[in-house]
Amino acid sequence: MELREHCDRIVARAIAAVQPDIAVSRALAGCSFGPGRLVLVAVGKAAWSMARAAWTALDGRVDDGIVITKHGYAQGPIGHLRIREGGHPLPDEDSFSATREALALTADLSPADTVLFLLSGGGSALLEDPLIPPEELQQLTQRLLACGADIVEINTIRKRLSAVKGGRFGAHCAPARVSAVILSDVIGDKLDAIASGPACPDSTTAEQAWEIVRKYDLPLSETARRCLERETPKVLDHVETCITGNVRALCAAAARACEELGYAPYILTDSLTCEAREVGAFLAAVARSHQDTCWPLAFVAGGETVVHLTGTGKGGRNQELALAAAPGIAGLPGTAVFSVGSDGTDGPTDAAGGYVDGQTQTVLAGKGIRIFDVLRNNDAYHGLEACGGLIRTGATGTNVNDVAVVLIQRRGEHIV
Secondary structure (H helix, E strand, C coil): CHHHHHHHHHHHHHHHHCCHHHHHHHHHCCCCCCCCCEEEEEECCCHHHHHHHHHHHHCCCCCEEEEEEECCCCCCCCCCCEEEEECCCCCCHHHHHHHHHHHHHCCCCCCCCEEEEEECCCHHHHCCCECCCHHHHHHHHHHHHHHCCCHHHHHHHHHHHECCCCCHHHHHHCCCEEEEEEECCCHHHCCCCHHHCCCCCCCCCHHHHHHHHHHCCCCCCHHHHHHHHCCCCCCCCCEEEEEEECHHHHHHHHHHHHHHCCCEEEEEEEEECCEHHHHHHHHHHHHHHCCCCCCCEEEEEEECCECCCCCCCCCCHHHHHHHHHHHHHCCCCCEEEEEEECCCCCCCCCCCEEEEECCHHHHHHHCCCCHHHHHHCCCHHHHHHHCCCEECCCCCCCCCCEEEEEEECCCCCCCC
16 A cells, blocks of 8 residues: 555645645736736636635736636635636537637726736636537537547647637737736647647648648538638737646656655656557566665656547546556566546546556456446446545646656665
C-alpha cells in the first residue's frame, strides 16, 4: 500500500503546485486597465479558480463579467460575476447560451474599455457559437475524438466552424483592449490552439483544415464546407497575452514531490502526444530496464495522449495508459505506474486517472478479467475499478494536461 500512498501524495502535491491562484495574481500584479470599463470573461475548466483569483487581486475593479466552466466545476458565487456551466468535451445548449451572454457583455465597448480574458483548457467546448447546426458540430467533434485526432487537429477544424474561435472573439471585442491570461493545456503552448484560440491570430489555413477532413474522412454539410474556406483573423493588435502555467510546470511539480518522498526523479518528456497504450507500454519498459537499481527512482512524463475508440466501454486516456502498463510490470517488486489528468477528470468518467503495480494483472486474472480484452473494449475504467486502481481527485480547479509517473521503490534510508 505504500506505493499507492506515494502515488496519491505525488498527485495531490503536483496538482496543488499548478493551481491558477498564484499565477493569475502574479500576471495581474501592477496591471493598469485604463479609465474605461473592465469586463471579465473567464472560460475553461479552470475558469472559476482563475476568476476568483482575479476578482481578489483586482479588489472590486471589475465592472461586469461572466465565468463559463464545465458542469459541476463552479464552486459558488464570485462577487457579481455571472457563473455559467456548459458541456465538455461536447458543447451543449448551456455552452451556446453562456457564449451568447459573453458576446453581449463584450459588444459595443469603447477604446477606453478592457476585456480581461481568462482562458484555460476545455474552452473549445465551453465558448462556442457555431456557424453550423449544433448537432453537426457535436457529431464532428465526437468523430474526431473517436478517431484519435489530437487537440491541434480538432481545434483546426472547430475554429473554422465557429463565430468565436480562431481569433474571432478577440475581433468581436474591438476596439476595446483585450488582456488575455492563459493556462495552457496544449503541448508547446501554441496560442492559437489553446481552446481554439478565441483571442489569438489564427496560424492555420483552409488547406490544413481540408487535409484533416480527408485524413479522418469527415462528413461535411455544404454549410460546413463553406465555413472551412472562410478567412480567420491573422492580426489582432489590440490583444495582449500572458501564459500563466503549462504541463512543464506540472511535470516539475511532480518531480519535486517524488524527490520529497525519497525518489531520484527524472523527467523523460513534457511533450507526449502519441497513443495512450503505447505510452503505457513504454513506461513499463522503462520500469523493467531499471529493476537493478539500488535506490528509489521516479520517471515523469507529461503531455496529452490520444485513444482510438474500438469498443463500447468506459474510460479515459490516463486510465488506458495506466492499465496498458500493467502487463509490462507484472510481477515486478516495488514498481508502479500511474497517470492523471490535472483537471481531475479523465474522459467521460468521475476518475482523474489510474494506478497499476506489479500485482494488478494477477488481481484481475483472479477475477477472470483479461487486460487485453478490457483495452480492446476501451473499458479501462471498469478494469481499474475491479482492482482498486482508479484515482479520484474531484474537480481540481486547474487544467495543464496530464502527467504519468513510474515509481521503483527500493528499501533504504531514502524512502520516507
